[in-house]
Amino acid sequence: xxxxxxxxxxxxxxxxxxxxxxxxxxxxxxxxxxxxxxxxxxxxxxxxxxxxxxxxxxxxxxxxxxxxxxxxxxxxxxxxxxxxxxxxxxxxxxxxxxxxxxxxxxxxxxxxxxxxxxxxxxxxxxxxxxxxxxxxxxxxxxxxxxxxxxxxxxxxxxxxxxxxxxxxxxxxxxxxxxxxxxxxxxxxxxxxxxxxxxxxxxxxxxxxxxxxxxxxxxxxxxxxxxxxxxxxxxxxxxxxxxxxxxxxxxxxxxxxxxxxxxxxxxxxxxxxxxxxxxxxxxxxxxxxxxxxxxxxxxxxxxxxxxxxxxxxxxxxxxxxxxxxxxxxxxxxxxxxxxxxxxxxxxxxxxxxxxxxxxxxxxxxxxxxxxxxxxxxxxxxxxxxxxxxxxxxxxxxxxxxxxxxxxxxxxxxxxxxxxxxxxxxxxxxxxxxxxxxxxxxxxxxxxxxxx
Amino acid sequence: xxxxxxxxxxxxxxxxxxxxxxxxxxxxxxxxxxxxxxxxxxxxxxxxxxxxxxxxxxxxxxxxxxxxxxxxxxxxxxxxxxxxxxxxxxxxxxxxxxxxxxxxxxxxxxxxxxxxxxxxxxxxxxxxxxxxxxxxxxxxxxxxxxxxxxxxxxxxxxxxxxxxxxxxxxxxxxxxxxxxxxxxxxxxxxxxxxxxxxxxxxxxxxxxxxxxxxxxxxxxxxxxxxxxxx
Numbered sequence: 001x002x003x004x005x006x007x008x009x010x011x012x013x014x015x016x017x018x019x020x021x022x023x024x025x026x027x028x029x030x031x032x033x034x035x036x037x038x039x040x041x042x043x044x045x046x047x048x049x050x051x052x053x054x055x056x057x058x059x060x061x062x063x064x065x066x067x068x069x070x071x072x073x074x075x076x077x078x079x080x081x082x083x084x085x086x087x088x089x090x091x092x093x094x095x096x097x098x099x100x101x102x103x104x105x106x107x108x109x110x111x112x113x114x115x116x117x118x119x120x121x122x123x124x125x126x127x128x129x130x131x132x133x134x135x136x137x138x139x140x141x142x143x144x145x146x147x148x149x150x151x152x153x154x155x156x157x158x159x160x161x162x163x164x165x166x167x168x169x170x171x172x173x174x175x176x177x178x179x180x181x182x183x184x185x186x187x188x189x190x191x192x193x194x195x196x197x198x199x200x201x202x203x204x205x206x207x208x209x210x211x212x213x214x215x216x217x218x219x220x221x222x223x224x225x226x227x228x229x230x231x232x233x234x235x236x237x238x239x240x241x242x243x244x245x246x247x248x249x250x251x252x253x254x255x256x257x258x259x260x261x262x263x264x265x266x267x268x269x270x271x272x273x274x275x276x277x278x279x280x281x282x283x284x285x286x287x288x289x290x291x292x293x294x295x296x297x298x299x300x301x302x303x304x305x306x307x308x309x310x311x312x313x314x315x316x317x318x319x320x321x322x323x324x325x326x327x328x329x330x331x332x333x334x335x336x337x338x339x340x341x342x343x344x345x346x347x348x349x350x351x352x353x354x355x356x357x358x359x360x361x362x363x364x365x366x367x368x369x370x371x372x373x374x375x376x377x378x379x380x381x382x383x384x385x386x387x388x389x390x391x392x393x394x395x396x397x398x399x400x401x402x403x404x405x406x407x408x409x410x411x412x413x414x415x416x417x418x419x420x421x422x423x424x425x426x427x428x429x430x431x432x433x434x435x436x437x438x439x440x441x442x443x444x445x446x447x448x449x450x
Numbered sequence: 451x452x453x454x455x456x457x458x459x460x461x462x463x464x465x466x467x468x469x470x471x472x473x474x475x476x477x478x479x480x481x482x483x484x485x486x487x488x489x490x491x492x493x494x495x496x497x498x499x500x501x502x503x504x505x506x507x508x509x510x511x512x513x514x515x516x517x518x519x520x521x522x523x524x525x526x527x528x529x530x531x532x533x534x535x536x537x538x539x540x541x542x543x544x545x546x547x548x549x550x551x552x553x554x555x556x557x558x559x560x561x562x563x564x565x566x567x568x569x570x571x572x573x574x575x576x577x578x579x580x581x582x583x584x585x586x587x588x589x590x591x592x593x594x595x596x597x598x599x600x601x602x603x604x605x606x607x608x609x610x611x612x613x614x615x616x617x618x619x620x621x622x623x624x625x626x627x628x629x630x631x632x633x634x635x636x637x638x639x640x641x642x643x644x645x646x647x648x649x650x651x652x653x654x655x656x657x658x659x660x661x662x663x664x665x666x667x668x669x670x671x672x673x674x675x676x677x678x679x680x
Contacts, residue, residue, distance in 0.1 A: 240505065240533060243532045243533055243534070243535075244505050244532040244533075246532075247532035247534060247552070247553045247554055248461055248464070248532055248553065250553070250554040251461075251463075251464055251467075251532075251553040251554035251555065252461075252463050252464070253554070254554040254555070254556065255463065255464075255467040255554075255557070258556075258557055271556075274554065275638070276640075278534070278554075278638075279638055279640055282534070282535045282536075282637075282638075285535055286535060286536070286537070289537070311633065311634075312635075314605075314607055315633055315635075315639075315643050315647070316643060318643075318646045318647060318650060319641065319643055319646050322646060340537075342536050342537060342540050342635075342636055342637070343536075343537075345635055345637075346536060346637050349635070349637070349639050353639065353640065353641060
C-alpha cells in the first residue's frame with residue numbers, strides 16, 4: 001500500500017537529479033560562452049571608438065577646431081550609433097549629435113587616445129564615451145552606443161534561457177524514463193519479495209532474465225528462494241521422519257510393556273514417562289511449525305474465538321474450582337478472528353493449565369475477552385506471578401523458574417513458548433502488563449476481515 | 451459371519467499388535483504391508499474397518515483414502531499413524547478418516563475405538579426422545595436427566611458427556627475419546643482434565659442413586675447403567 005508513493009518519490013528524485021546535473025553543466029558552458037561574446041563585442045565597440053578618435057585627431061592636426069566643427073556638423077546630419085559634441089569656451093554647443101553636454105560628465109585629459117574612456121547611461125542607453133578638454137578650452141565628447149552590444153547580449157540571454165528550459169525538460173524527461181524503468185524492474189523484485197513474505201515460497205518472476213545487472217539480481221533472488229523452499233521442504237520431511245522414527249520404536253516398547261505382568265506400578269510409570277516425552281516432542285514440533293508459518297495467513301479461517309474460549313474455559317474451570325481457586329470468565333460473544341481452532345484451543349489450554357498449576361487455594365483466576373477494534377483476551381491470576389528478571393525469558397523454550405524445580409512443579413518450559421508461537425502465528429500481540437500481584441497475560445488480536 | 455478388518459501397516463510388530471487386538475474383538479484380521487497391496491485388497495474383500503498407516507511404502511495413507519473409496523470399499527477408516535500431532539490428526543479427520551489414533555497407542559485405546567467403529571454400522575440411530583436405561587432416563591429434546599423419577603441437574607457439557615456415554619453404553623470409552631468427541635479437542639492436555647468432569651457427573655448420578663458410570667480397568671470409563679460392568 002505504501003509502495004507506490006515510495007517508488008514515485010525515488011523516481012522523482014532520480015529524474016530531478018539528472019535534469020539538474022545536465023542543466024548545471026549546460027549553464028556553466030553557456031556562461032563561459034556569454035563572457036566571451038560580451039568581451040568580443042565590447043572590444044569591437046572600443047575599436048570603432050578608437051577609429052573615430054583617430055579620424056578626429058587627423059582633422060584637428062590640419063585645421064584645429066574649425067575642421068572638427070565642420071566634420072561633427074556633417075556627421076550630425078546623419079547620426080548613427082555615435083555621439084559627438086563640441087563646445088566653445090563659454091560652454092555653447094558648436095556642433096554635435098545632441099543639443100547639450102550630458103550633465104555630470106567631466107572632461108578628462110586633452111589627447112585623442114582612447115584611454116581613459118567611460119561607460120555612461122544616457123536616455124536609457126549605455127554609451128562608451130571619451131570626454132576631452134581640447135587646448136584653448138574646447139570640450140569634446142566622442143562616444144559609441146553600446147546598444148547593439150546590449151541587444152545582442154539580450155538576444156543571447158533569451159536564447160540561452162530557452163535552451164536551458166529545454167534542457168531541463170529534456171533532462172527531466174529522460175531522467176524520468178530511466179528512473180521509471182530502473183524502479184519498475186526493482187519493483188518487480190520487490191513485488192516478488194512481498195509475495196514470498198506473505199508465504200508463497202514458490203512465487204517466481206515470469207519471463208526470461210535479461211543479460212544485465214537486473215537479470216543477475218533476479219537470478220540471485222530466485223536462487224535464494226529455491227534454496228529456502230528446499231530447506232523448508234527438507235525441514236518438513238525431517239519432522240515427519242523424526243516423528244516416524246521415534247514413534248515407531250516407542251510403539252513397540254509400549255506393546256511390550258503390555259506384556260509385562262506383576263509390576264503394574266512400574267509399567268504405569270513408564271507409560272506416563274513415554275506420554276510426557278511425546279508431549280514435549282509434539283510441543284517442540286508445534287512451536288517450530290507455528291513459527292515457520294508465522295506472518296502468513298495460509299490455513300487460517302474465520303474462527304469464533306469467543307466459543308473456543310468458553311469451551312476451553314468450561315473444560316478447565318472445574319479443575320480450578322477443585323483446587324480452591326476463585327474463578328470467573330467474562331467472554332464477549334461473537335469475537336471472530338482468522339485462526340486455527342485447534343491451535344487456539346491449545347493456546348488457551350496451555351495458559352489455563354499453567355495458571356491453575358501455579359495458583360493455590362484462595363487465588364483468583366479471571367478470564368476475559370473484550371470485543372472492540374482490537375479484541376483483547378486477558379487471563380488474570382493472583383498467584384505467585386513471575387520474578388521480574390524472568391519476564392522476558394518466560395516465553396522462550398525450556399525456561400523454568402528455579403523455584404518451580406525447588407517446589408517440585410513439573411514441566412518442561414514449553415507451554416508458554418507454544419502460547420507465544422501460536423499468538424504470533426495469528427498475528428496477535430502477547431504482553432505481560434505490570435500488575436501488583438500475580439500474573440496477567442494479555443493477547444491483542446488483529447481484527448478479522450468480514 | 452465374522453467381521454473382517456484390514457490392516458495396512460508396514461511395521462510388522464505394530465501390525466501384529468493390531469491383529470492381536472482385532473482377534474480379541476472376535477474379528478478376522480488381514481495384513482498388507484504396502485499401500486498398493488492394501489488398496490487392491492480393500493477393493494476385493496468386504497471389510498468393516500480398515501486400519502491405515504500414513505507413512506507407507508507407496509505413499510501417505512491419508513492421501514490414499516479417496517482411492518480406497520474409489521475401489522468400492524465402504525469400510526470405516528481408522529488412521530493409525532506416527533504423524534500424531536494435533537494438526538495432523540485434524541487434517542486426517544478432515545480428509546475423511548472416521549477416527550485417528552496416534553502411535554504409540556495403548557491396545558486398550560485401539561480396542562475401544564475399533565469397537566466404537568464396528569458398532570457404528572449396526573447401531574440404531576438415537577432419534578428417540580427418551581433414552582431409558584432402567585432407572586436412568588435421558589430426555590434428548592428437553593435435555594434433562596432423571597434417576598428414579600428424580601430430576602438430576604446437569605450442566606450442558608455434562609449432558610453431552612452423558613449422551614456420549616449412553617451412545618456407547620456397555621463399552622469402555624477412553625479419556626482421549628471423550629476429549630475428541632465431547633470437547634472436540636485433538637491434543638493431549640497433559641493433565642487429566644476429563645477426569646474432573648466425569649467425576650462430577652458420576653457423583654451427581656451416584657447421589658441420585660445410579661452407579662451408571664464406572665472406572666474401567668486401565669484407560670477409561672464404562673457406562674453400565676444396568677449393573678453389569680464391562
